[in-house]
Amino acid sequence: MVTATKKDPVLVVVQLTGGNDFMNTLIPYTEGLYHDSRPTVGISEDRVLKMDGKLGFHPNAAPLKEMFDEGDVAIIQGIGYENSNRSHFRAMDIMHTAEPLTISTEGWLALAIRELDPAGKNVLTGVSFGRGLPRAMVAAGVRVTSVGDLDGYGLMTSVEAQEQRADELDVFRRMYTPMMDTTPALSYLHQTGDDVLAGIDQLQTVPGNYTSTVEYGDNPIAKSLRDVARTHIAGLGTRIFYAQHGGYDSHALETVNHERLLTELTGALRDFMADLREHDASQEVVVYVFTEFGRRVQDNGSGTDHGSGGGAFIIGDQVEGGLYAEYPSLDPTTFANGEDLAHTIDFRSIYATLLEQWLGVESKEIVRGTYEQIQPFNAA
Amino acid sequence: MTMTDAGASTDIGLLSHLYRRAGFGATREQLDELSHQSYEDTVEFLLNPTPEVDLQNDVFARYFGGEGPDSYVSIWMYRMLNTRCQLQEKMALFWHHVFATGLVKNEHILSSANQIDMFRANGMSNLKDILLDLSHDPAMLFWLDNNENHNGEPNENYGRELLELFSMGVGNYSELDIKDASRAFTGWTFSQPPPLYPHGYYPALFKFDADDHDSGEKTFLGHTGNLDGGDIVNIIVQQQATAKFITRHMYNFFVADEPQVPSWNDLEPLDPQLINEMSSALLDSGGDIKAPLRLMFNSDSFKTARFKKVKSPIEFVVGVLKMVGEFTEPRPGLMAYSTATVTMGQKLLDPPTVEGWHTGKEWIDGGNLTERVNFAVEEIGDGDSPGMQHLITLMIDSGALDSPESLVESGLDAMGQLEVDDSTRDALVKFAGDSEGDAAPARAVRILRLIAAAPEFQFA
Numbered sequence: 001m002v003t004a005t006k007k008d009p010v011l012v013v014v015q016l017t018g019g020n021d022f023m024n025t026l027i028p029y030t031e032g033l034y035h036d037s038r039p040t041v042g043i044s045e046d047r048v049l050k051m052d053g054k055l056g057f058h059p060n061a062a063p064l065k066e067m068f069d070e071g072d073v074a075i076i077q078g079i080g081y082e083n084s085n086r087s088h089f090r091a092m093d094i095m096h097t098a099e100p101l102t103i104s105t106e107g108w109l110a111l112a113i114r115e116l117d118p119a120g121k122n123v124l125t126g127v128s129f130g131r132g133l134p135r136a137m138v139a140a141g142v143r144v145t146s147v148g149d150l151d152g153y154g155l156m157t158s159v160e161a162q163e164q165r166a167d168e169l170d171v172f173r174r175m176y177t178p179m180m181d182t183t184p185a186l187s188y189l190h191q192t193g194d195d196v197l198a199g200i201d202q203l204q205t206v207p208g209n210y211t212s213t214v215e216y217g218d219n220p221i222a223k224s225l226r227d228v229a230r231t232h233i234a235g236l237g238t239r240i241f242y243a244q245h246g247g248y249d250s251h252a253l254e255t256v257n258h259e260r261l262l263t264e265l266t267g268a269l270r271d272f273m274a275d276l277r278e279h280d281a282s283q284e285v286v287v288y289v290f291t292e293f294g295r296r297v298q299d300n301g302s303g304t305d306h307g308s309g310g311g312a313f314i315i316g317d318q319v320e321g322g323l324y325a326e327y328p329s330l331d332p333t334t335f336a337n338g339e340d341l342a343h344t345i346d347f348r349s350i351y352a353t354l355l356e357q358w359l360g361v362e363s364k365e366i367v368r369g370t371y372e373q374i375q376p377f378n379a380a
Numbered sequence: 381m382t383m384t385d386a387g388a389s390t391d392i393g394l395l396s397h398l399y400r401r402a403g404f405g406a407t408r409e410q411l412d413e414l415s416h417q418s419y420e421d422t423v424e425f426l427l428n429p430t431p432e433v434d435l436q437n438d439v440f441a442r443y444f445g446g447e448g449p450d451s452y453v454s455i456w457m458y459r460m461l462n463t464r465c466q467l468q469e470k471m472a473l474f475w476h477h478v479f480a481t482g483l484v485k486n487e488h489i490l491s492s493a494n495q496i497d498m499f500r501a502n503g504m505s506n507l508k509d510i511l512l513d514l515s516h517d518p519a520m521l522f523w524l525d526n527n528e529n530h531n532g533e534p535n536e537n538y539g540r541e542l543l544e545l546f547s548m549g550v551g552n553y554s555e556l557d558i559k560d561a562s563r564a565f566t567g568w569t570f571s572q573p574p575p576l577y578p579h580g581y582y583p584a585l586f587k588f589d590a591d592d593h594d595s596g597e598k599t600f601l602g603h604t605g606n607l608d609g610g611d612i613v614n615i616i617v618q619q620q621a622t623a624k625f626i627t628r629h630m631y632n633f634f635v636a637d638e639p640q641v642p643s644w645n646d647l648e649p650l651d652p653q654l655i656n657e658m659s660s661a662l663l664d665s666g667g668d669i670k671a672p673l674r675l676m677f678n679s680d681s682f683k684t685a686r687f688k689k690v691k692s693p694i695e696f697v698v699g700v701l702k703m704v705g706e707f708t709e710p711r712p713g714l715m716a717y718s719t720a721t722v723t724m725g726q727k728l729l730d731p732p733t734v735e736g737w738h739t740g741k742e743w744i745d746g747g748n749l750t751e752r753v754n755f756a757v758e759e760i761g762d763g764d765s766p767g768m769q770h771l772i773t774l775m776i777d778s779g780a781l782d783s784p785e786s787l788v789e790s791g792l793d794a795m796g797q798l799e800v801d802d803s804t805r806d807a808l809v810k811f812a813g814d815s816e817g818d819a820a821p822a823r824a825v826r827i828l829r830l831i832a833a834a835p836e837f838q839f840a
Contacts, residue, residue: 090484103733123746133747146747155750156833158758167811168830172753174807175834182801185637185690185741189749189835196746 007284009358012228012241012272013109014221015134016265018088018249020291021304022311023341024258026075026327029056033297033330041254041299055327060262063270064313071321072273074314074376076350078328080343084293084308084336088249091292096136098348098367108351108366109240110139115361116239123199127231128242129224137242145199150227151207154200173197206234214275221245222268229275232285239359248291254303265289269315277317286316286358286377288350294341297330309341312350314376324374346371388415393797395422397686400796400840401634402426402677403466405699407767408774408794423677427504427670429465443710447581449483452493453718453728459500460698461707467673471503472496473694474633476728478626479514479546480736481523483729488573490581491519492729507626507667508617511547515609518570518584524734527569529562531594536562541734543616551645552621553601560598565609567593617667623659624649627672631655634676636688637740654681687799687839690743693724695840696752700759700832703795705767720755724748744838756832763825772824781820784812791827800836808834 024041028034029048048056049065057065067073081100085091097104109126117125126144128137133146147153155172159165176193179186210230216222224243231238245265250257269287276282294310309328328334328341336342349371352363357377364370392411398419399406403426406414414422435458444454463469476496483492495517502510514520515538521527524538539562544550567589573582598607601615616622628649632638635654639647649655657679658672665671676682691699697720701707707714721728725748731737759765763772771794780790788808792798800808808830815823831837 087485087487093484103735105732105738128747133745138745140742143746146750155753156757156829157754158761159829164826167814168826168833171807171811171830172833174810175804175830177803179801179803185839186801186835188741189744189838192744192746192749193835196750199746 008237008239009360010232010239010241010285011109011112011354011359012225012232012243012285012287013136014225014265014269014287014289015092015136015242015244016248016261016289016291017092017244017246018291019091019293019295019306020248020261020310021250021254021258021295022077022291022309023294023297024254024304025058025061025262026051026077026311027056027058028054028327028330030054031330033332037298038304039299040301041250041258041304055323058258058262060259061266063266064262067270067273067315068321072315072317072319073321074319074324074374075322076312076314076324076345076374078309078325078341078344079290079312079347079350080293080308080310081346081348084340084343086293086306086308088292088306093135095290095292095347096134098351105135106139107134107136109136109242110142110144111366112355112359112361113137113144113240114139114142115366116359122237123195124202124231124236124238126240126242127228127238129227130220130242130244134242134244137240143195145203147203147227149223150203150230153203155196169197202234202236203231206230206236209234212275212278214271214278216271216275217264217267219264219268221264222271225268225272226275229272229279229281232276233279233281250295250303251300251305252302254299257303273315273317282317286314286318286354288354289313289315290347290350296339297335297341298339307340308336309343312347314350314354318378320376320378324376345374349373388412390415390417390419390422393686394419394683396796397683398422398426398677399466400695400699401470401682401689403470404460404695405702405796406466407702407705408770420678423674426465426467426677427674429468429504432463432465435459435463439710443712444714447489447576449489449492449729450715450718452489454714456493456496456728457694457698457701457718458707458710458714460694461702468500468504471669472499474630475499475503475510476731477633477736477739478629479520480731480734481517481519482731482733486519486522488519488581488584489729490573491522491584494583495519496729504669504673507622507662507669508613510669511542511613511616512610514546515542515565515568515613516586518586521568521570521586522584526565529566529568531566531592534559534562534566534594538562538565542612545641545734545736547616547625548619548621549625549644550642552619557600560600560607561612563594563596563598564600564607564612567591568609618663620659620663623662624655627655627658627662627676630658630672630676632739634673635682635685637690640738640740640742641735651681654679686797687836689840690740690838691840692737692739692743693721693726693748693752694728696724696838697721697755699840700756703767703771704759704765705770706759706765708766720751723751724755749838752838753833756837757829760825760829760832763821763828768825768828771828772821775824776820780824784809784816787812787823787827791824791831794828795831795837798831798834798836800831800834804834804836 027048029045035042047059050056094100096107098108113126120143123143128146137144176190178190216226228241290312294307295304296307325345348367351367352371353373355361355363395411395414440455444451525535526538529535540558543553570584571587573584661671661675775790780787
């Protein structure tokens, strides 16, 4: 097979906010302790979508199982780090900065963007969809673009009359023309405003140039992944995309909420990959799905509290599907804090893997050390 | 052209500046009223808050109540919008910036909110009282692990940051001072509050555990004895370094953007003379916070520093809401705005680290500049809000429509006498000329929302 000119690799990071219950996503259904510990939120063996003789997917994660069966999903079991932090915010910060010990303000993806586009030539090298820029995408001097809603993206979006808005954007452009002979703060503002306009000009062409037979679900993660797909297909040079799916903090009423979330998430991931394939734009894309921590082994009568030993997923055509690292031990003597799944692989191993083997970026400075990598990609 | 009230004795632009800095902005009506008294009297009014009988917590609970952080932030924003005691509220924010305590760790919003109430109550008192209260505050004690600071096993987190970030600044004490200051705070802890469910939040309360207190001899900054935390604070507040550090914080917060705090030991203040005067005022008054504030607000350095500071997200959002005259009475809906500042990079009650927020131009990146511009433009919208209606009427009555130049000038005047560069002015005048065929109110509102989108509007 003759391959076309190799396209630059693209990484799509999907954050599951709140702490996804990995034990109820990939279920050790043969373990008595699983069922004993989870009288309320446990999934009975007959409902589990069985993978092998030991593990199975949550019944609402059928699309993920389909992709797994097709060999496109690497599951990293037991991801975490020493002394896992149970605070959402701190734990998420640790995931964003790859720095568990001290407070850092440099995001791991922002540092990767700096490597991919050292001169900051393209404001779209890194694009985040959804409200707010995650710290993972932030580092001093790194230009990234944050888009709430691609269809409504732009400046002065509340000005509805098209002609008025065009006029007012023209004034904006004039007001933010880069200038030298002013204070550093004002000149920085001019440059930033000019960058924003540069990104908007390109991103606004995206929706109009996209057609697809894939119909995504009507939920936030489907919407964000559709925005990622449309932007990627438009070929604007984006190398790192970010999307977020919230609501995983299932202290209460986990059964019903987790069913909905996994339906939304796994459906969106399947539709996303299908959309890319339809546009011959899937070969160069890998999706990394992560969360800040796993949840407590024992349920609390309604849901599960914060724990450790979570799971992550790497999805794509170039992925060598299968199970990576060990599923955390269900022997209570091995539990972290006496009640949590102990991690079996450090999250920075996965960052190093994605950076080096997928994006071709040196990882040592970004993850602050050398971590053993896994081999989740097809041999070239 | 300006729209000055007859009988006014104080410049509206100066008052507008004072209220942007010493408060969260003021409406045109408020400024007009204040312009009839002297500037110095207005500074005194701000320095001497009166009890606010019309801002009651039980009323807030009805409109903004709940157990989530957004409820507490909404209540704080309502106070910022409506309190007459603007400086008192701004000082609560000031100490929140300096004594940055994150919800991220305690996840106990009541303790974080109680800390802000403490800053509101003591923020303009005496520095010694403020640092003592801080050292008794459960949110702070937990944030910096003083509950893990034990007799024989000192934890230096609070002792170190008290010196480095809360009073003296790095370079003015030794590691041994940190060790003994930490020992002096052993046993300063808090009682564990009952869990949130099922009965709601209970406060954590300060507790002194005498058995866990190290009562051995300590040496701190040359003083030796069985020092406890109170003695440490007593010594700290007498230091020249403390006075300089705290007044430089005031300057950075109220006057002009200094470089980030960790570089202060290496870089001279922007206005060393004013900092010297302010720190003398603080020391000579025995630690009265009002003394350096009074000196600062009445200084030429302050008065001429208009539009020299990048607005923080909360200043930006509350300033716009105040200008459009929204939420002058408690009503649901304010909670939606508490997330607006988060997308702009400032989550109130949850600063990113103990160092606090990085300020100045570090507030701005492409994403949050977009958020800021879109927020201001959307709030001004079609100009239907009470605040905008008032401004538009004032503009039209004062002859704004005489020429493109006068439309722009009266718009800038209406927005707090905003000072702009020629490039901004030229762009606005061109637009004003191009829109001459449109109806008067529509032209006025479009100029106002374009001014709100200008780079200069990002500055206070």
